[in-house]
Amino acid sequence: MKTVLTPRQFAEAIGVSESSVKRWVDEGHIVATRTAGGHRRISAQEAARYIREHASVIERPDILGLDDLEAFQVRGEVGDDPDERFFEYLRSGAAAQARGLVLSAYLQGRSVAQIVDGPVAHAMARIGELWVANPSGIFWEHRATQIAVQAVGRLRLLQTPRKGAPVAVGGAPSGDRYILPSLAVAAVLEGEGLRATNLGAETPISTLSLGVDDLDARLAWLSVSVATNVDTLRRQIDRLVARLARRGALLVVGGAEARKLGLTKSDTVYVGGSMAELEALVQGMRLAPSEPRSGN
Ligand code: B12
Known part of the structure; x- marks a missing residue:
């Protein structure tokens, strides 16, 4: 734009x-x-x-x-169901149309959370099943992930982070290679007016902890699609939570395998199942402004 x-x-x-x-x-x-x-x-x-x-x-x-929007409007032959269209764009590698669909939904007033929980998550879940019947499935899955990353990244470009707005920082833990869910969390939080720093996949909890201090973050997130070494991860999260509690900050955990960690909700920890829950949580909170030590 x-x-x-x-x-x-x-x-x-x-x-x-x-x-x-x-x-x-x-x-x-x-x-x-x-x-x-x-x-x-x-x-x-x-x-x-x-x-x-x-x-x-x-x-x-x-x-x-917004040329992507044009590409999406021109190629309307897949039908009107946005979930079906987004799936077909991801499967066929139609990147501009996929970005255009997401832009169109956003400009029509859908929230980032609705778009991620809706067309993005639905299409990715279906993409993840294609390999069973078709040897190209793994190729489609890798390509679809990259296109979905572009589409969600496009939404982030439409947000204007306010100076002094509360900062959030997060990622996926070590051993978790999934890039899309954490990126989506950042986009949802930015859609709610926060400044978000996505540290991405394979982020050690100690690195996240440094990020919280450096950015004076009010909220940290962890997206857990693959929970490996659950006991170790759990201990590391407990230490992070203690640190966040001293700062008056909150940890939000979600993702396909988040529940494996057995975390209990408290004043400092929130476990959510969807982007809509995250959105509602942030809307109901009054987070204090942040003063990062370094720019973000
Ligand atoms: C893309 C993908 C991959 C890619 C990842 C590419 C990348 N670099 O990101 C690759 C090809 C690497 C991959 C590999 C594997 N994958 Co995979 N993968 C997927 C797929 C298709 C999409 C994941 C995704 O990005 N979804 C989009 C996001 C936005 O949606 P989501 O993860 O569902 O998250 C939602 C909620 O959980 C929540 N949420 C997520 N994070 C957060 C955070 C917070 C704070 C909150 C509040 C909410 C929240 O909101 C989201 C939207 O509603 C899923 C299918 C599926 N059903 O999810 C399989 C899937 C997760 N993979 C699976 C498997 C089995 C594997 C492999 C083991 C396959 C293999 N045999 O090698 C490997 C293991 C990888 C590893 N060890 O890390 C299984 C997992 C089954 C299980 N848990 O038992 C799935 C479910 C596929 C299936 N149907 O079997 N995979």
Whole structure:
């Protein structure tokens, strides 16, 4: 998506007059900055927010830099069920269409959590079964993961992390190679206004702990798709939780094998089964601002 838009560009993109956009800016419905010469400029993220909240029709995705949206709209032959379409795009390697579907759902007002729990998780679960009947299944699985990563990463680009917003940091533990679930957690948290640092797959708990200190994090997450060495991992998590408790921060744990760890919910630990639960948890919390030691 283009970094900044003029009122004329934004107007053309959503099929309204330039004067309407200028008026919306002046009335405070759209947040804009001013150039040295006093001209209004609208950030891509603000344009996305406006489109989502006002259900605006996008007539010229190219102006907004949303070419993927066009690719998705043109290739509508798979049917209208978004889960089915996303699965078919992932299976066939149609990356632009897959990114476009996710963008379209988001701009129509679906939350990041709804998109991940819905089309993304459903399609990946189906992709994971293809190898049984077809030798290409493993190839499709690897390729689909990379495309889904692009699609979820695309949503992150539409978020504007506020300076001073609470920071969250997390990843998947050592021995867990899964990249998508942790990335999705970061996208969901950013969608809820947090600043999120995803440390990715194979993150030692001691590294996560350093990240919490360095970033002054209010929330840490662990996505556990594969729990190896459960007893060791459990001890490491207990130490992390003690450290988080001293900071007044929370650990959120989820993922396909999270329950294997036998963690009990407390003031410092939350075990969630879905992105919707994570979203609801964060919406119900009042996290204090963070002051990271280093930029994130
Ligand atoms: C992609 C994939 C792989 C890829 C991973 C690529 C990569 N680098 O990321 C590769 C090819 C490496 C792989 C390998 C294997 N895989 Co695999 N894989 C999958 C697959 C298809 C998708 C996983 C995924 O990314 N899902 C997308 C995410 C977004 O969804 P999710 O994980 O379901 O998470 C949801 C919730 O758990 C929750 N959530 C997740 N994290 C968090 C965190 C928090 C904080 C919260 C609140 C919630 C939350 O929200 C998500 C959305 O609803 C799954 C199928 C499936 N049903 O999940 C199999 C699957 C997980 N794999 C499986 C298996 C068996 C394996 C292998 C052992 C296969 C083998 N014989 O080699 C290896 C082992 C790898 C290892 N040791 O790490 C099985 C696991 C069965 C089990 N647990 O007993 C599954 C279920 C496939 C199946 N149907 O059998 N795999």
